[in-house]
Amino acid sequence: MKVDLFDFDLPPERIALRPARPRDAARMLVLEGDRMVDAGVADLPRHLRSGDCLVFNDTRVIPAQLHGRRGDATVGATLHKRAGARSWHAFVKGAKRLRTADRIDFGADVAAVVDDKADDGSVLLRFEGDAPVELLLERAGQMPLPPYIAARRGTDAADADDYQTMFAGPGGAVAAPTAGLHFTPALLAALADAGIGHETLTLHVGAGTFLPVKADDTDDHRMHAEWGRIDAAAADRMNAVRAGGGRLIAVGTTSLRLLESAVGDHGRIQSFEGDTAIFITPGYRFRAIDGLLTNFHLPRSTLFMLVSALMGRDRMQAAYAHAIASGYRFYSYGDASLLLPAA
Known part of the structure; x- marks a missing residue:
């Protein structure tokens, strides 16, 4: 499909620079079948049904933004995928000027050596020393x-908390699973009181989620792989939800993509551990999920293509036009949409 089919005009003032406070005070646009309703995230319990289950991504964002020097040149690096105990793939500003074996000093006694350069413009960095890389990033990263x-x-001190969900556990993401940012203990308790359960999985979100689609046709776009895990017990519980008539609602496109990567031929979610580079566009048949809670996404992005696959491109273009005209806040710190396709 042509990528420009997923374009729309977004005024810059619609981009949220800070999250709503409290988190569950964000607005929520509900699309259920043919209905479109303006609501709030705090209203979520009454827009779902007893027996439904929300599926959260419990990844933790690490301070993966690094600024350093190679000789007299400044270097900005964003880690995006672990390659080993001391090695990470990274997107580097000015990567063309780097050579294999170049040493980058990130300050605070943190340095890395360029081990390799990839065709996609990323580089493989190997961190020096014996201290765990996680500790090095805490010292030098943002x-x-x-x-x-x-x-x-x-970036400021508030972002250390604002850009982390309440479910954050295993570290490894370089971008937040932003739909989960809307949740608070009070909202989770209200959902439980309404008979709505929750499960977690892990997908370490990579910086590739921010990369623009440069191809003219979706067939020519290459997704970056991300590592994820669903344990067998969680898969069994989620299958039991659907077998009992409940719905699985993915919280965020990251949860949705991992669930759809783990589903078997007969619609059962299986345990999963490894990389996924699934790219969902209109025409895709969803097998693992029954709905999605997600933020508002960029024009021409793979994420807007995903929601268009779930609800229909014309429907999502109309919904986004309504959201823009109605003052909804977009992107990572913005408002939410609850997408429930007709059965």
Whole structure:
């Protein structure tokens, strides 16, 4: 499909630079079948049914944004996927000027050597020393805010908490599973009181989620792989939800993509551990999920293509036009949409 079919005009003032406070005070646009309703995230319990189950991504964002020097040249690096105990793939500003074996000093006694360069423009960095890389990143790294926020303000202390979900566990993501940012203990308790359960899985979100689709046709776009895990017990519980008539609602496109990567031929979710590079566009047949809670996405992005696959492109274009006209806030710190396709 032509990528320009997924374009739309978004005024810059619709991009949220800070999250709603409290988190569950964000607005929520509900699309259920042919209905479209303006609501709030705190209203979620009454827009779902007893027996439904929300599926959250419990990945933790690491301080993966690094600034350093190679000789007299400044270097900006964003880690995007672990390659080994001391090695990470990274997108590097000015990567063409780097050579294999170049040493980059990131300050705070943190340095890395360029081990390899890939065709996609990324480089493989090997961190020096014996200290765990996680500790090195805590010393020298910053939270990797999305470029559409970072271009308009600097990272500050508030982002260390704001850009982490309440479910954050295993570290490894370089971007937040942002739909999960809307949840609070109070909202989770209200959902439980309404008979709505939850499960977690892990997908370490990579910086590739922010990359624009440069191809003219979706067939020519290459997704970056991300590592994920669903344990067997969680898969069994989620299958039991659907067998009992409940719905699985993915919280975020990251949860949805991992679930759809783990589903078998007969619609049963299986345990999963490994990489996924699934690319969902209109025409895709969803087998693992019955709905999606997600934020509002970029024009021409793989994520807008995904929601268009779930609800229909014309429907999502109309919904986004309504959201823009109605003052909804977009992107990582923005408002939410609850997408429930007709059965």
